[in-house]
Amino acid sequence: MQEKTYTFFQNVYDVVRQIPEGRVTSYGAIAKYLGMARSSRMVGYAMNAAHELPDVPAHRVVNRNGLLTGKHHFSTPFEMQQLLEKEGVEVKDDQVLNFKQLSWNPTEELKL
DNA sequence: CCTTTGACTCACT
DNA sequence: CAGTGAGCCAAAG
Numbered sequence: 861m862q863e864k865t866y867t868f869f870q871n872v873y874d875v876v877r878q879i880p881e882g883r884v885t886s887y888g889a890i891a892k893y894l895g896m897a898r899s900s901r902m903v904g905y906a907m908n909a910a911h912e913l914p915d916v917p918a919h920r921v922v923n924r925n926g927l928l929t930g931k932h933h934f935s936t937p938f939e940m941q942q943l944l945e946k947e948g949v950e951v952k953d954d955q956v957l958n959f960k961q962l963s964w965n966p967t968e969e970l971k972l
Numbered sequence: 973c974c975t976t977t978g979a980c981t982c983a984c985t
Numbered sequence: 986c987a988g989t990g991a992g993c994c995a996a997a998g
Binding site: 867868869896898899900901905906909 | 995
């Protein structure tokens with residue numbers, strides 16, 4: 861087994877894959893859960909490669925303000941918003957409504 | 973091997 | 986109260 865093969869990216873994918881439908885999380889939350897709260901940028905960077913992974917709902921990952929900062933990286937800037945609304949998440953002006961209410965913290969949910 | 977970037981976040985002005 | 990700047994860390998070139 862190539863356990864060492866697991867990199868920061870793989871770790872991020874694993875967490876993002878566990879995001880329940882209709883829920884959203886922030887890069888910092890994932891980074892913090894991984895023990896790298898200061899590497900929040902790396903989370904987004906990892907998502908960039910996650911584009912090829914069908915099990916990684918990058919559209920459920922937004923910045924800590926609930927703003928769809930990464931929408932511009934999708935096929936179309938509307939794709940991210942459409943996917944979120946499709947799951948029941950209201951998005952207005954590229955911002956997730958009730959983000960604080962829908963925010964899913966892996967540190968509290970996945971934390972033992 | 974060293975340099976640059978990047979879907980963020982915090983802090984100061 | 987709002988905007989701009991610097992910091993951080995890891996992967997790709």
